[in-house]
Amino acid sequence: MATVAKDFSIEEKLVAVLSLQKIDSKIDELQTLKGELPMEVKDLEDDVEGLQTRINNVDAEITTINDYITSRKDAKQEAEALIAKYEKQQDNVKNSREFEAITKEIEMQNLEMRLCDKNVKDALVELQERETVKNQNLSLIEAKKEMLAQKQEELEKIIKETEKEESALAERSEAAKEKVDARLFGAYERIRQSYKNGLAVVPVLRDSCGGCFNIIPPQRQTEIMQRKKIIVCEHCGRILVDIDLNDSVQSA
Numbered sequence: 549m550a551t552v553a554k555d556f557s558i559e560e561k562l563v564a565v566l567s568l569q570k571i572d573s574k575i576d577e578l579q580t581l582k583g584e585l586p587m588e589v590k591d592l593e594d595d596v597e598g599l600q601t602r603i604n605n606v607d608a609e610i611t612t613i614n615d616y617i618t619s620r621k622d623a624k625q626e627a628e629a630l631i632a633k634y635e636k637q638q639d640n641v642k643n644s645r646e647f648e649a650i651t652k653e654i655e656m657q658n659l660e661m662r663l664c665d666k667n668v669k670d671a672l673v674e675l676q677e678r679e680t681v682k683n684q685n686l687s688l689i690e691a692k693k694e695m696l697a698q699k700q701e702e703l704e705k706i707i708k709e710t711e712k713e714e715s716a717l718a719e720r721s722e723a724a725k726e727k728v729d730a731r732l733f734g735a736y737e738r739i740r741q742s743y744k745n746g747l748a749v750v751p752v753l754r755d756s757c758g759g760c761f762n763i764i765p766p767q768r769q770t771e772i773m774q775r776k777k778i779i780v781c782e783h784c785g786r787i788l789v790d791i792d793l794n795d796s797v798q799s800a
């Protein structure tokens with residue numbers, strides 16, 4: 549009787565720790581699911597912010613160019629007004645020297661007018677280029693904002709959906725912990741923390757450890773199947789269970 553009870557107890561211990569593992573793995577899965585979305589959302593937020601800064605800079609450049617165009621148009625008008633004034637003066641000159649002096653002034657103002665026209669023409673080309681850049685960035689930012697809204701919605705949905713499941717799993721994990729033998733639980737915690745995938749209890753799969761995939765010798769596999777001893781993988785230290793026991797314990 550005592551032997552039977554002891555044998556059964558090892559199997560029970562394995563079932564308890566395996567149940568805990570399945571629940572904890574489910575919690576890990578939920579974390580992973582959420583884990584990437586917040587990062588994606590953050591990246592998109594950064595992209596949108598960067599594009600907005602670029603658009604603001606281009607806007608500032610466009611304002612500067614427009615101010616310049618206005619100033620050159622004003623200068624042209626001033627030159628025109630001066631020419632009109634000089635032409636009037638020419639009608640009342642006293643000698644040819646005075647006439648020539650005024651003619652020279654008119655020529656100068658004509659040159660100034662042509663220069664103004666050229667400046668405006670060049671500035672308009674530049675303005676066109678800036679507008680093109682701005683429009684490219686505007687369509688980019690629109691696309692990014694759309695993606696961001698999608699990802700945010702996805703994340704909120706997952707958070708909403710998983711909140712309940714997560715707290716239910718946490719409760720079940722607590723309850724499952726209490727059934728695990730104290731020494732075994734210590735080992736479980738230690739192994740679980742030392743591996744990224746959080747697996748401390750693994751099944752034997754295709755003659756290999758389900759954690760590190762190293763081959764498990766037939767003799768050891770037989771011992772695992774007998775469930776009379778707690779057996780750990782000699783390569784990775786994980787607690788090993790046979791596939792039937794693994795499949796008999798469900799996470800949900």
Ligand SMILES: [Zn+2]
Binds near residue numbers: 758761781784785
């Ligand atoms: Zn292993």
